[in-house]
Every structure is written in structure tokens, then in C-alpha cells.
């Protein structure tokens with residue numbers, strides 16, 4: 379399927395990827411309690427990291443090929459789809475040290 383010229387559906391992180399969402403909705407993940415909220419945490423392996431992201435913990439890039447994690451709210455405040463759309467990619471260590 380061509381990937382170019384696909385309209386953006388939201389103002390969220392520019393990583394809308396139907397296959398990625400499918401993987402995250404069905405794949406292995408854990409729920410962690412952080413900063414007073416429950417978060418779904420999905421590890422991303424180096425092989426799965428095919429794009430660059432900006433880590434919200436340190437504001438530095440997570441370059442493609444870097445194993446990291448993606449986290450989104452698990453308390454259903456906005457509904458699963460909206461929470462998932464607002465997911466953020468984190469360096470593993472930034473998530474662990476809990477910078478917000």
C-alpha cells in the first residue's frame with residue numbers, strides 16, 4: 379500500500395501507522411503505575427523502531443533503530459482510541475527515571 383500523501387488524522391505524534399496500532403492493540407504490553415496514572419507500556423525493539431521520535435522526558439531524538447518504549451494512558455479517560463492516539467515514545471531510561 380502506498381504510504382505517501384496520506385492525510386494526517388490528528389495533531390498527535392506523527393507516527394500514525396495502522397499496522398503499528400494494530401500491533402499495539404493486540405500485542406504484548408504491560409500496565410505500569412506512573413505519575414499517578416496507569417499507563418500501557420509497549421516495548422519497541424530496535425528492529426521495530428523504523429522512525430525517529432522525540433522523547434518527552436529529555437526532548438532528545440530517539441533515532442530509528444534504537445530500542446525504546448511507547449506509553450499511553452490506561453485509565454480510559456478519553457477512551458482507548460484517543461489514549462492510544464496520544465501515545466508517546468520514550469527512551470527506556472527516561473521512562474524508568476520518571477521524568478515528566
Ligand SMILES: [Zn+2]
Pocket residue numbers: 433434435436437438468469472
Ligand atoms: Zn529521553
